[in-house]
Amino acid sequence: MNALFRKRIGISENDNITFESLNRVLEKTAETIPFENLCIIENKTSNITKENLIKKILVNNEGGLCYELNSILYFFLIENGFNAVLTGGVIYNNATQEYQALGRTHVTILVTHKEQTYLLDTGFGGNLPLKPVPLTGETVTSNNGEFRIKRVNSEHGDYVFEMKLKHKDTTWKIGYAFDSKKFINDVSELDEIQRIIIEHEESPFNKSPLITRLTTGGNLTLTNTTFTQCIDGIISKEEIDNLRFKELLKRHFGM
Known part of the structure; x- marks a missing residue:
């Protein structure tokens, strides 16, 4: 899996993946593996397992949605010695100024490094931070814009991920809320998220490619x-x- 992931995004098998090199990993992943919903549109989805994700994304060279893209990155991080977990989030609709009715269907990654926790996300469409974002509120700037995480106390979680996309946003916008203490312990739990994405009438990914x-x-x-x-x-x-x-x-x- 480690070798296949590196081959897919164009990183040498000999490169030592350190915390400092995660920026490059995130950039290459975002530029190589597309965010896409074709399996849902074509009714060709599979259960979410490590083996199925490897086959879909790393062997068949397809992309996926958040629960697939961030899961495959999570497995890569674990294999390279990182302290990583998956957690769920609730997407915010900035047009209606309310959280989506789909519930906790966004999947993202938290990595702990030197006693500090960071969010990594390669499954949020074009809204990717391309760098680890600390949970301290500090603003991170990348080629894609500015990103930060704010502490909140809400029914949707204890933090919100905010963004100000380059060439697009003039003010900060909420991306999603997430809970830093509720982890996804097994990727089989993501089958329920995939089912909601497939079936829910308000899902943005079950109508057209x-x-x-x-x-x-x-x-x-x-x-x-x-x-x-x-x-x-x-x-x-x-x-x-x-x-x-x-x-x-x-x-x-x-x-």
């Missing part, structure tokens, strides 16, 4: 009707048909 990944200067987003490129804040959008969809899926996402 969505594939997105970050690039060095921005991001690419593909749906069944449009292809959007954002490069250094300049957005170009193309209306597409099914044939063009398949062509772009292969060219830009390797799927």
Whole structure:
């Protein structure tokens, strides 16, 4: 698994993965493994197990949603000696200014290093911090924007992840709330999250295909009707048909 993950994101098997090198791991993961829901749209989902995740993401070169992308990164971190856990979060809808009715369906990673806890997330679409974010409230800046975590006391958790995306946000926005003390002890627990994502009427991922990944200067987003490129804040959008969809899926996402 360790060798396959390194091969997928383009990191040498000989590289020692330290806490200081996690920035590079997060950047390469975000630029290589797409956030996508094709298995759900095509009704080809499998139970969430380590073996199934390895096959899907590292052997078949597919992507996935948060519970798949952050789980595979979690296994990689564990194999490289990190003190990591998975935890659940509730996504905040900034348009309606309320938390999603789906409940705790976002999955993210907490890593403890030198008695300090950090959030790592490679499964939040285009909203990735690309660096470990400390739970101290300190702002972290990356190519993708500014990110921080605030302590709160709410029914959804004890912290909120906030972001100010580059070329997009002028003010801080809430990404999700999470609980730093409620861990996901086995990835089989994620089957229930996947079921909600598949079945819930308010799920944003069970209606039409969505594939997105970050690039060095921005991001690419593909749906069944449009292809959007954002490069250094300049957005170009193309209306597409099914044939063009398949062509772009292969060219830009390797799927």
